[in-house]
Amino acid sequence: MAQTSHGVGGVGYDAKKRAWPAEINVFLALVILVVVFELIGRIFLGDSFLFNTRSDVSAIFNEARLQIIILQVSIVGIIAIGVTQVIITGGIDLSSGSIVGATAMIAMSFAQVATVNGNPNPKAMFLAQGWTDLPVIVPVLVAIGCGLFAGLVNGALIAYTRIPPFIATLGMMVTARGIAKWWSKGQPISFPTESFAGIGKGLMPVIIFLSLAVLFQLIMTYTRYGKHCYAIGSNEDAARMSGIKIANHKILVYVIAGVLAALAAVVLSSKNLTAQSGMGVMYELDAIAMAVIGGVSLSGGRGSIVGTVIGSLIFGVIISGFTFLRLDAYYQEMVKGVIIVGAVVLDQWRQRLRAMRA
């Protein structure tokens, strides 16, 4: 008996019961969506969604469109990477959009030039102090500091007062938006240094988004931190009994989410060459939607950064597809809403089906 192997033959074993990664389903959804837009385009507009149709350009794909698809979701995508980790741990972060606003304002005021066209910068926050033309590392570090602080407050509130993450981050959402408005009394902050403006130039947001996605996908898969995220999200009591320090871990997760939101703020304000107090409104919901569409379970324990990246691409394809079909932006929002709910419903069905088969 002792020499029996652990191999095939356990109770009620069925080889077909192997887990089918949720990411594949999401990827299929993305492919189907692209095919639908391609077909509608060919039939009704006589134009291709995905492929190059211009004779003066030698390329297989419509590269401009592909770039736009991913560029327009990169900044929210950076936030979604952090939000994904929060949701996997069983929490939620509603504050990321406001953290973007507040961080953009504060960081931008340390990234301004002294003179514009020979005149003193009219928007400079710290002209009198001489804090202008600072090296690019200063505003970036200030931004990271802001995100770190906001995440620390979120995490500490959730871990030590045990209030629901929904409430804690709702508070931060309102407060951070207030800070964003108060910082310059509602005035936009503009004229960044050239080096700061370089962060969000061209395809830089895409590169930053994808590098961070790869980094965190590896962290979630191969490190203790990632393992504990899934463990806490899937059974917090079991995690506690196993000796995982839940409070510390939660604080770390929210700090990472805060810092990622802050990095998104740097990229966004750099790309727009200005910071405004209304920046990032609704980004938190878009980020959550990307994660949910990407197969991250709102009840925690399931999902991946890869899924969220595919979810963000679905977002990008919808926006580009509607523009391509020359449909109003109003329809985009309506369809986005339907897709978010649809993704969750589908996931629930899939889970129930699986539970029935198990």
Added chain:
Amino acid sequence: MADIVLKTENLTKRYGGVHALEGANFELRKGEHVAIMGDNGAGKSTFVRQITAVEQRTDGKIWFDGKEVNFTGPIAAREAGIETVFQNLALADDLDVPSNLFLGREKVLFNLGPFSILDRKYMRKATEAALVRTAVKIPNLSNTIRHMSGGQRQCVAIARTATFASKLIIMDEPTAALGVQETAQVENIIRTLKDNGEPLILISHNMRQVFDLCDRIVVFRRGRIVANLRKQDTDGNDIVSYITGAKTGEAELAA
């Protein structure tokens, strides 16, 4: 004293005026499998909770592995070598088997604080070894616990206790929620543990199981130990009379 793994003296737990456990004197020797029986509310689980420090005892002393111990919590008890299979399984549904076995004590390749790189290969190997040692059959180690049957889950929970060179395993009704076939599987694992000489405390309501698997039976009634009998000196009817109170008084072993 040398071959005694666990010893309690006058172990007592009161919740306000309720005397859940009163003056329990208990001994467990190396390689011994002891069953704890008793009616609901007799103090079986309370007894275990004091040993594993899930609760702090009101009075009494505990010796474990030759030393007097005062565990601050279940994690301290586990680190000392007491592994418990809880009634409600402490498994993370969305993690696979190796991750659950090593939950909270992952083996790492490089230590980078929370971002330490996991030694997945080692954990997989160790998991396979533990499953072989306990004769647990799990079809696919990469499957998440969510996709497993109740019996398989229980087997994983038990294999976990056997992975970490534990000095004492405590199981609180490991087969209460299982079907016939799954119960047989868990019982086989317990026999394997016996063959390996691992000491075990088994809380069970199942008389056949207790007589099959254990060397000695300790009966709790109303918070007190009322019987401590070797398997060959007793039978089912005798045990039932102690459980129900038809027979009273502490029946001591003529050791």
